Amino acid sequence: MIILDDVDRRILRHFQAEPALATADLAERAGVTAATCWRRLDRMRSEGVILAEEAVIDWSALGYTLEVSLRFTIDKDQPRAFDEFIAAAREVPEVLEIQTFLGLVDVRLSVIARDLRHYQEVYRERILTLPHIADVEALMHIARIKTDEVLPL
The missing domain is CATH 3.30.70.920 (Lrp/AsnC effector binding domain/regulation of amino acid metabolism (RAM) domain)
Incomplete structure (x- = not known):
């Protein structure tokens, strides 16, 4: 099981709501620097927390x-x-x-x-x-x- 801290959860909450946000905008909403946000997203992708970003077609x-x-x-x-x-x-x-x-x-x-x-x-x-x-x-x-x-x- 992967342990997420409050920063990870904050980033994921905003990422789930708007996955198309630029990293800088996501970082601002999550209250972290763009570099921190990018590193956290990269880690969560490599650990399999974030599996994919996909288009949803009606x-x-x-x-x-x-x-x-x-x-x-x-x-x-x-x-x-x-x-x-x-x-x-x-x-x-x-x-x-x-x-x-x-x-x-x-x-x-x-x-x-x-x-x-x-x-x-x-x-x-x-x-x-x-x-x-x-x-x-x-x-x-x-x-x-x-x-x-x-x-x-």
Whole structure:
């Protein structure tokens, strides 16, 4: 476990809020010098605290109006069934997220589509052809109430 002090947490709080800030501006908001801020960010990146800085794209603005959560139970009769399913699911462009679980559900895929007709095409041609499916359940997404990856620092 990596130990963060108050300065690290202050920098991360402001960094999470506005990751595109210049280091000098971030340093000013965190109440440290630019050099200190740069060194702390560099250390947190090298220690794996900060994994990436990425663009977040609103896929609905690009015409994808549907999101469906698909929950799968995998037929695990073959030793590599799970890995083969995951590898094939990664190749489906409409799959935004893949999660694995312990319990009744093995895998959850978050799938987007432009409309119901497109979803039906993706489901029949790309999803149902994934290997080793024992059972699948679809949950139509209605609303995103909270989506946040900001930690309470």
